[in-house]
Amino acid sequence: MFDDSNIIAGLEIGTSKICVVVGEQGPDGALNIIGLGQARSRGVRKSEISDPAQVEEDLRAAMFEAEQMADVEIRSVYLGVSGGHIRGFNNRGVHPVVSADREISPDDVEDVVKNAKAINLPAENTVIHAVRQHFYVDGQDGVTNPVGMLGARLEVDMHVIHGNANRLQNAIRLVRATSLEVDDVVFTGIASSLALLTNEQKELGALVIDLGGGTTEYVVYSNGVIRHSGVLAVGGDHVSNDLAYGLKVPLSRAEKMKIEYGSAGITEAAKGETISLTNELGLELRRINHEHLQQIMALRLEEIFELIAQDLERVGLVDYLRAGVLLCGGGSRVPGIVKLAENVFQMNVAAGHACAISGLTAALDQPEFAAAIGLVKFGSLKSRRREGRSFLKGVFDRFLQR
Amino acid sequence: MEQQPEMPALAAETSAAPVVKIMGVGTAGIGMLGALNATEFAAAQLAAINTDAGAFAGCPAPVQIHLENKLLRGLGSGGDPERGRALAEEQFSTLKSACDGANVVFILAGLGGGAGSGISPVLARAAREAGALVLAFVTLPFECEGNRREAQAQQSLEALKASADGVVCLPSQRIFKLIDENTSLLETFRVTGGFLIEGVRGVWHLLMRPGLIQVHFGDLCALLRDRHAENAFAFVEATGAGRAREVVEEILSHPLLDDGRALAESSAVLVSLTAGQDLTMAEINRVMDEVKRQCGHAQIIMGAAVDPTLEEKLCVTVIAARQESAPVSRWPQTETRTAGPGMGTREVVVARTPRMKKPGNRPIQTQLPLSIVSKGRFDKSEPTKHNGEDLDVPTFIRRGVPLN
Numbered sequence: 001m002f003d004d005s006n007i008i009a010g011l012e013i014g015t016s017k018i019c020v021v022v023g024e025q026g027p028d029g030a031l032n033i034i035g036l037g038q039a040r041s042r043g044v045r046k047s048e049i050s051d052p053a054q055v056e057e058d059l060r061a062a063m064f065e066a067e068q069m070a071d072v073e074i075r076s077v078y079l080g081v082s083g084g085h086i087r088g089f090n091n092r093g094v095h096p097v098v099s100a101d102r103e104i105s106p107d108d109v110e111d112v113v114k115n116a117k118a119i120n121l122p123a124e125n126t127v128i129h130a131v132r133q134h135f136y137v138d139g140q141d142g143v144t145n146p147v148g149m150l151g152a153r154l155e156v157d158m159h160v161i162h163g164n165a166n167r168l169q170n171a172i173r174l175v176r177a178t179s180l181e182v183d184d185v186v187f188t189g190i191a192s193s194l195a196l197l198t199n200e201q202k203e204l205g206a207l208v209i210d211l212g213g214g215t216t217e218y219v220v221y222s223n224g225v226i227r228h229s230g231v232l233a234v235g236g237d238h239v240s241n242d243l244a245y246g247l248k249v250p251l252s253r254a255e256k257m258k259i260e261y262g263s264a265g266i267t268e269a270a271k272g273e274t275i276s277l278t279n280e281l282g283l284e285l286r287r288i289n290h291e292h293l294q295q296i297m298a299l300r301l302e303e304i305f306e307l308i309a310q311d312l313e314r315v316g317l318v319d320y321l322r323a324g325v326l327l328c329g330g331g332s333r334v335p336g337i338v339k340l341a342e343n344v345f346q347m348n349v350a351a352g353h354a355c356a357i358s359g360l361t362a363a364l365d366q367p368e369f370a371a372a373i374g375l376v377k378f379g380s381l382k383s384r385r386r387e388g389r390s391f392l393k394g395v396f397d398r399f400l401q402r
Numbered sequence: 403m404e405q406q407p408e409m410p411a412l413a414a415e416t417s418a419a420p421v422v423k424i425m426g427v428g429t430a431g432i433g434m435l436g437a438l439n440a441t442e443f444a445a446a447q448l449a450a451i452n453t454d455a456g457a458f459a460g461c462p463a464p465v466q467i468h469l470e471n472k473l474l475r476g477l478g479s480g481g482d483p484e485r486g487r488a489l490a491e492e493q494f495s496t497l498k499s500a501c502d503g504a505n506v507v508f509i510l511a512g513l514g515g516g517a518g519s520g521i522s523p524v525l526a527r528a529a530r531e532a533g534a535l536v537l538a539f540v541t542l543p544f545e546c547e548g549n550r551r552e553a554q555a556q557q558s559l560e561a562l563k564a565s566a567d568g569v570v571c572l573p574s575q576r577i578f579k580l581i582d583e584n585t586s587l588l589e590t591f592r593v594t595g596g597f598l599i600e601g602v603r604g605v606w607h608l609l610m611r612p613g614l615i616q617v618h619f620g621d622l623c624a625l626l627r628d629r630h631a632e633n634a635f636a637f638v639e640a641t642g643a644g645r646a647r648e649v650v651e652e653i654l655s656h657p658l659l660d661d662g663r664a665l666a667e668s669s670a671v672l673v674s675l676t677a678g679q680d681l682t683m684a685e686i687n688r689v690m691d692e693v694k695r696q697c698g699h700a701q702i703i704m705g706a707a708v709d710p711t712l713e714e715k716l717c718v719t720v721i722a723a724r725q726e727s728a729p730v731s732r733w734p735q736t737e738t739r740t741a742g743p744g745m746g747t748r749e750v751v752v753a754r755t756p757r758m759k760k761p762g763n764r765p766i767q768t769q770l771p772l773s774i775v776s777k778g779r780f781d782k783s784e785p786t787k788h789n790g791e792d793l794d795v796p797t798f799i800r801r802g803v804p805l806n
Contacts, residue, residue, distance in 0.1 A: 050783070232786075295798070
């Protein structure tokens with residue numbers, strides 16, 4: 001076969017859509033998006049698979065579209081995972097340096113990382129990511145690479161993201177059933193932040209919120225490393241459901257109205273206005289208060305942001321977000337959502353754009369595809385690292401630090 | 403009673419440490435007595451009470467009270483609680499004198515049979531008349547044991563609630579969730595008894611361990627005495643670095659504590675933390691913060707103790723009491739317990755008195771089915787719980803925002 005090792009595909013099995021993004025890595029390492037496939041997802045609830053057969057069908061459709069567009073054969077994918085069972089927390093590992101000259105060797109680094117990863121998770125959970133944050137050498141803070149330094153006590157802070165092994169395995173098995181290989185499993189929150197954030201923003205400190213269909217993921221970067229991550233199993237589906245309940249309309253109608261008339265705050269234009277519901281013949285069935293629609297939406301979206309803000313307050317990261325908040329995912333299309341988020345977080349909020357990738361601009365501009373693009377970026381960074389491995393063996397997740 | 407054993411060597415601390423008597427009633431109760439860790443409970447005085455002399459064989463209790471009557475011809479109470487009760491009434495003074503001098507009496511019994519169901523309520527009354535605080539730890543029979551035993555157990559439980567200060571009750575049926583297919587019958591009974599004993603141990607530790615922030619005997623009395631409360635009881639242990647977090651999660655997600663709702667409904671909560679030398683203020687703070695947030699208006703009593711033998715373990719005992727007069731909201735018991743995190747790895751012991759009350763005893767405000775909020779498309783999916791709130795229910799409903 002030709003050299004197709006430079007083809008990287010990212011697959012996100014979302015609640016509202018399944019999407020595949022295909023990227024090509026040039027010889028200089030630059031990433032170019034060459035294909036995009038998507039299909040409506042029908043077998044997923046809250047980012048977790050509820051009907052495997054249905055998902056498989058949709059997945060094949062999306063893969064087909066992406067392969068057609070990119071004109072390549074996709075053999076393996078980077079799989080994005082999410083769901084309410086996924087948790088992130090920080091853990092510290094300690095390791096005494098025992099060598100006679102007190103010089104920290106790569107083995108010491110490996111050991112301390114191993115210690116930091118040895119956490120007691122619930123038995124059925126497995127670690128998805130374990131990302132290094134900082135090393136401490138004899139209590140000295142902020143060391144990024146301690147190899148070669150002198151010290152007696154080496155510590156490392158790690159950010160560990162873990163989730164229920166069976167549920168993660170469900171998604172992996174399903175992808176394998178379509179005769180695709182899974183290169184790696186990536187938490188979609190991390191993928192989105194990879195797509196959205198520049199190195200400067202990671203350094204300054206930023207919060208990325210991916211408002212998806214079934215779940216909302218959020219990741220905090222500061223000083224160039226992941227400081228916090230989380231998932232709320234609340235998303236666009238909940239907005240539609242609230243509307244269906246509050247306005248007493250069918251779910252599909254609520255979904256349409258959300259897109260057509262929705263807003264994250266009550267707009268001047270909506271005050272006192274009504275929307276008429278028509279049947280297939282164009283005859284009016286009912287009138288619905290536009291203001292109520294927007295109020296129901298605003299309350300739900302505001303609550304999502306408030307829950308995230310509370311969580312950040314709890315871990316004390318609010319003051320570290322000097323680059324502000326970036327939004328992506330389908331939810332970031334809601335008019336007025338930036339303003340709403342600004343009110344809740346009291347800082348700069350912007351809709352994010354995938355950066356530092358060239359290729360199909362149509363794909364790059366859509367906030368829904370941020371996670372899938374991020375998956376490709378993850379893959380490219382990983383494969384680039386693999387090439388460099390012969391020089392620097394055993395460096396773990398280094399790209400995530402920068 | 404003449405055959406009272408010598409007071410154990412507590413003389414120095416008699417003023418501080420309460421005298422505790424643990425009484426096993428009936429065959430099941432005596433079995434539980436036998437399972438008590440002798441060294442740990444060295445300071446307690448054990449006593450066994452039964453109508454059937456055969457059950458005393460191999461029982462470690464120094465005091466054995468055999469309630470006998472010629473009519474029974476040595477065949478025990480024959481599974482009839484009335485006989486057990488009548489016998490106990492007959493020898494009320496014996497029971498009372500057995501409880502003399504105790505500050506706290508623990509009654510261990512399996513309800514449903516003759517001796518346990520019949521004697522326990524009378525014993526509780528006797529102990530109270532002797533001036534002791536009475537805590538009963540009882541099991542209810544398995545459903546498969548038939549509805550006669552079930553009815554007897556319920557009746558006895560009501561009587562016990564009326565006569566004891568506090569009743570901690572573990573419906574054996576709940577054990578089904580915690581055992582696997584292959585567990586033998588003997589093992590199952592042992593597990594059920596073991597759970598109750600964990601409960602006894604939790605309260606025992608409260609009373610006996612020298613605490614840094616002491617839970618006084620008086621606190622426990624204040625929590626339980628005369629409330630005739632239903633109490634929810636949890637004993638949670640965790641080890642390792644994130645133990646405070648784990649303990650909190652364990653308490654809040656506990657199915658037998660109604661996912662922590664039992665805390666929200668309680669009028670008084672006692673929390674006792676015990677850990678090794680490495681117990682930190684931050685850990686205490688973390689646990690208490692969460693409990694406080696859950697409890698709302700409840701009166702909270704907390705205690706902390708250091709026990710070097712625990713090493714890395716953090717044990718938390720939570721007792722939530724609800725006052726009889728407090729309004730009772732009846733939650734539909736739609737508990738579908740998904741395999742909880744770490745059920746297998748950590749030891750979790752909980753017993754809870756069921757919400758069952760005699761019909762017509764007290765008007766209970768039930769929720770009209772009309773007002774139940776449908777969760778629409780999320781009806782059948784796993785609920786999204788966040789600090790006890792179900793996020794699947796529309797925000798505007800939870801916040802009570804009017805739309806009109």
